[in-house]
Amino acid sequence: MKPEHYYNPNGEPILDEKIYGGNPTGFVDFNRPRYKWSVNLYDLMNANTWFPSEVNTANEKKHFDLLTDNEQAIYKLTFAQLSFNDSAQEEYLSDFRRLANNRLVKAALSLQIMQEVNHSKSYAVLLDAAGNSDEVFDLYKHDAALNRKNQRIANQFARYIDGNSAEEMLLSAMASVNLEGIYFLLGFSYIYVLGDKVPGARDMIKFIARDEINTHLPLFANIFKTIYKENKIPASIVDKAYEMIQEAVDIELEYGKYLLENYPIMGLTDELMEKTVYNYANDRLNKIGLEPIFEETPQTYLQKLVEKHLKMNDVRSNFFESNVANYAKNSLDLDDF
Ligand SMILES: [Fe+2]
Ligand SMILES: [Fe+2]
Numbered sequence: 001m002k003p004e005h006y007y008n009p010n011g012e013p014i015l016d017e018k019i020y021g022g023n024p025t026g027f028v029d030f031n032r033p034r035y036k037w038s039v040n041l042y043d044l045m046n047a048n049t050w051f052p053s054e055v056n057t058a059n060e061k062k063h064f065d066l067l068t069d070n071e072q073a074i075y076k077l078t079f080a081q082l083s084f085n086d087s088a089q090e091e092y093l094s095d096f097r098r099l100a101n102n103r104l105v106k107a108a109l110s111l112q113i114m115q116e117v118n119h120s121k122s123y124a125v126l127l128d129a130a131g132n133s134d135e136v137f138d139l140y141k142h143d144a145a146l147n148r149k150n151q152r153i154a155n156q157f158a159r160y161i162d163g164n165s166a167e168e169m170l171l172s173a174m175a176s177v178n179l180e181g182i183y184f185l186l187g188f189s190y191i192y193v194l195g196d197k198v199p200g201a202r203d204m205i206k207f208i209a210r211d212e213i214n215t216h217l218p219l220f221a222n223i224f225k226t227i228y229k230e231n232k233i234p235a236s237i238v239d240k241a242y243e244m245i246q247e248a249v250d251i252e253l254e255y256g257k258y259l260l261e262n263y264p265i266m267g268l269t270d271e272l273m274e275k276t277v278y279n280y281a282n283d284r285l286n287k288i289g290l291e292p293i294f295e296e297t298p299q300t301y302l303q304k305l306v307e308k309h310l311k312m313n314d315v316r317s318n319f320f321e322s323n324v325a326n327y328a329k330n331s332l333d334l335d336d337f
Helices: 036-046 060-064 067-098 103-132 133-137 143-159 166-183 185-197 201-231 237-263 270-287 299-311 313-327
Strands: none
Touching: 036 103, 036 133, 036 201, 060 103, 060 201, 067 103, 067 133, 067 143, 067 185, 067 201, 067 237, 103 133, 103 201, 143 166, 143 237, 166 185, 166 201, 166 237, 166 270, 185 201, 185 237, 185 270, 185 299, 201 270, 201 299, 237 270, 270 299
């Protein structure tokens, strides 16, 4: 590594630091963000900081033992998959961060990495309380559908991360939009369907969902839009982004339908899962500035459940709304958030 990587007095002015390509000085100056959203999201992530010990898991085993066999299977296979997502995301973010040039976007990614580790810790705390931690963390060895979902997610993460072009960085950002915006969502809603039967799990998921949906997804949506705007991205690359979200929808629904077929629980149907995932995918496409391509239906019961729990957990984001105007005064205001 060259010393300029750490200290580069002849680098470009901080307001010129783009996400892809460039020559940064090496300074992290929160008062001069090129992108206002990078500092706003950093502040919101910080304001949302939480610890697994804030969730009462003392009765988790008692609650878990009262679930039906199918509900227990859904609980275990959900946490087995969600915990993979966070483990993979932590590592992916470290790799993606190395491709980025803008130091304040990198600062937001650093904080996101910390939050993904915190999510991993929270699964460990919860499952330890439920008394099935080793079993759940090892389920990928025994469940072929779980193994397949994890593998397909890993394949999408790995596909473009080694590339060093704006195109490949854009598609790598797409993989993260899919993770934050698609692969978690049915899992969150299963735990909300179980609801009061597993209050510890539900409350833990409320915190995790707030991080993924309110900050990590907007962070990567902004990264995607900005790379797109600042570079000449050919239409063939945008087509690949569409293919990636179609694949993500397929990955999410394949596992969802497997769970439902083998462990049916009240409140879930194939059709409901399909409508839900299609609606989420359209929303994610809108968020990154692309056209929705899936059949759109009114907000589903599962979407409403996820939204309701986001609202119930809104205290710290209200803090953000009332304070955000004070932040990032000197940015170029290149994008909205
Ligand atoms: Fe996470
Ligand atoms: Fe995340």
